[in-house]
Amino acid sequence: MNASPPDEDATELLEAVVPTALAGRRFDQVLAEIFPDFSRSRLSEWIKSGDALLDGRRVKPRDPVRGGEPVTLAVALAVETRAEPEEIPLAVLHEDDEVLVIDKPAGLVVHPGAGNPRGTLVNALLHRDPKLAELPRAGLVHRLDKDTSGVMVVARTLRAHAALVEQLSGREVHRQYVAVVMGPMVAGGTVDAPIGRHPTDRVRMAVVGNGRPAITHYRVRERFRAHTLVECRLETGRTHQIRVHMAHVRHPIVGDPLYARLSLPKGATPELAEMLRGFRRQALHAERLEFEHPASGETVRCQAPIPADMLALLDLLRADTSAAKP
Template identity: 35%
Template sequence: MPRIITYSVQTTETVKNILKNKLKMSERFIRKLKLNEKITCDSKYLKINNIVESGNVLTIDLNFEEESENIDSINMPLDILYEDDWLIVINKPANMVVHPSVLHRDDSLANAVKYYLDSKNEKIKMRFVNRLDRDTTGIVVFAKSEYIQESLAMQMQEGKLVKEYRTIIEGILEGGGTIDKPIKRQEGSIMLREVAEDGERAVTHYEVLQNMNNMSLVKVILETGRTHQIRVHMKSIGHPLVGDDLYGNKSELIGRQALHAYKMIFIHPITNEKMEFISEIPDDMKKIIKNE
């Protein structure tokens, strides 16, 4: 499917100024468009330092023949919440990594998406906007274009992309608050993270929704996106996630950390529409909540 955007010029300015300041494209991506002669006006190729005038219409071709090498195409169930010509919103199950690894060569979300795209004869590189831990369920966004990935990543950096989670924590917590504690990788460990003064800034906002059986259902919104941020922050205030055997304790109630990427809100880079997606709380967490 051709992925092309048009821009109606409002004032006299350079092509580069439009791409960088109006369409919010990175210098690297602008160079890529330039090298591949992807910018035209009235069917004529433009250089990025060309000047265009009010009334001109730029056409920017975002199609690049590319594929993700070394990712096997594997037929696996794929729960698609939404799809258009530019992105796919997926509901990721538990026990599935997003990207392939040495231990997960053929059972990752990327393998499933690759098969899905191959079945539609779409040659697209794997570009996930966000990542979730293997046993965290919920919303993952896949960008069908490098421009979409860059745009949503910028919204994330600017705090315009909202990621809301649901988690069940150990103990009774009341009200809500903000955890503003830096996080870094634990010395001697590839995986573990910890709160440390010399870590990267990490901010987590939370609100308790329900208390039950010495546990609490909590709404969490991330201001930053550090690895294991929710898990580390909740442990730091004495309330590790139920079932989190990495930062807390195993649980007979659930076979994983009780963490779900529940909602995501962002502005669609092409249509400028506000997009809001919800992934319902999965059954294993619902069971804990209902058995209060």
């Protein structure tokens, strides 16, 4: 689906009347009540820029309302994401006017950067729907590491963007991952350990006392001779969270270039040894995503199948486990 390019000068004028029940409230609070589709920070910016008027005049965010005044809001649909559209195939799991849910392949960078100006998910999204340029980060409200595969949701409207950001910050989005970790786990559990930048290696994250709160719940899905397939559920969404937390409990993710070292189990089959040596990415997949639809309020459930490289790894782990049985 290709839409026409966004008009950088496009403006939508929204009008409303302040309910008398809100008399005495601050203008920014009232605006958030009247126009819940937009984030409070964005509404505050529009008040300060004069795009949100109370009774035809500019006021301060803290100014009180009397009730009954007309409110006008000029929503400028400016280009917020500047990147070149590129025709990159996307596996779409769900699509409607408000949201797009995709299955991101391993190896695809999410955002353009100094080292990756092209060939990213943002470039692909702008080709599929050029109007996403009107939204922050082309509608992306969360991210996956380059070498993590799986489900991602993209907002297609300002209303959807604000609603999804609020759900994520309120921990109302269900995010389920699967990972192949080193070592046989006895049982599942919860890792509640703050995450921040590593004190000496700025590329890595680490469990640190002054980090941001981070909680990962995990359970054993399948146990092998020297590895485990775990299911992880995020309660928070910190950078590298599952990778750091699994390494913290001494079960790093297979293939993780930052938090794991190659370890071949004693007596591994030649095929498994070759697979482990050649597995160049963290064996981590965002399998399932559930959220409340921004318009209908219904629950959207999307699941991405485990990718071929992880399936091949799992098959060899099963064969190795069977070969080791007496």
